[in-house]
Amino acid sequence: MARPTPQTHGDILAAAARRFAVTGYRGTSLQEIASEVGCSKAAVLYHFANKEAILTELMAPAIAVLQSLDDRIAAQPDPASAQRVAAEGFVDLAVRFRREIALLRGEFPELLQQPVFAHIHEISERLIDAMAGRSERASARICALVLLAGIAETCGQFGDVTDEELRDALLALLRRALEPVG
Amino acid sequence: MARPTPQTHGDILAAAARRFAVTGYRGTSLQEIASEVGCSKAAVLYHFANKEAILTELMAPAIAVLQSLDDRIAAQPDPASAQRVAAEGFVDLAVRFRREIALLRGEFPELLQQPVFAHIHEISERLIDAMAGRSERASARICALVLLAGIAETCGQFGDVTDEELRDALLALLRRALEPVG
């Protein structure tokens, strides 16, 4: 039990990511994380205020990128370019952060209630609106939502596919599947 | 507390469906279901062996239809017709049982471990295989999985859309989004 450099914080984060990916956020107890790290549950709660704080730190980079994508979309002058930026930006984000997104798989509805994800709901509504080409038609909205949810739900499952291959496949899918603007 | 016809069984089922749709399966306690019905938790467990039995009875019709779709797909002679049958059959199932599917939203990974859903994993793999036109190409598999997961994840959210409208929109989406066979 020699005292190494206090890298425990990072160890906990890594262990939590591994466990969350297998059993989900709610399905993973603090005790499991502690066991994987090789420390006590109390040690985990010494480094993180509570369980949610672990998730917050894990998701922070992805959320920051999502926020900036939201800004970029809002700055587009017309529906067509907004649709293009939204599609390309979302695919890029999904591919880059597919591990982080996979952590949330199957727990979106409830995790979205948590403070960390306070604004995600509005952001995803704007994303869908942009991908639907700002159209009010039900078919366009359905199409955008199905594709967005499908990508978010599955992007973490293609561990055997390279980033480039996945990005190309998803972009090609969006290009032929999204309803054209107008 | 007059003794009406013992409709409690059905009341519990309906109450559970309502609660599951809002807070999910795991997020709904037997006590919540009992409170919504207006009986004790013990009464719920008098009518159902355990919590899982409620879910089983709720999902039985949808699972039966899914099984028969699996059989129909397996009976198709060539990839093209299998793809068509899979797409049309899945859309039909998703629209008809969108309420039931919505109950599972966000809990697929773990609920699929339960005995009720013992064979669903293999069935969905065959569904994806058929929708991908029996192709081994990564892009075809990605495309099929994204669309299947997206439809399953979202079909319960379109409460303001009629069955016909939803079916047409999803079928149109699949027709232009799925990679053609060959």
Next chain:
DNA sequence: TCAGAGGCTGACCGATCGGTCAGATCAGTG
């Protein structure tokens, strides 16, 4: 009239969860 079955209740159980707390250990500092 009364036995018994069906329907239901309240009290209770063991397990697990996230989280708290007092204190032990140890490196660094003066």
Next chain:
DNA sequence: CACTGATCTGACCGATCGGTCAGCCTCTGA
């Protein structure tokens, strides 16, 4: 040496969960 502050532990807490159990009430039919 004494002291401090960071790190970590084991014991413990209250809440909640799914599930059990003994027994009560009411209705039915012989």
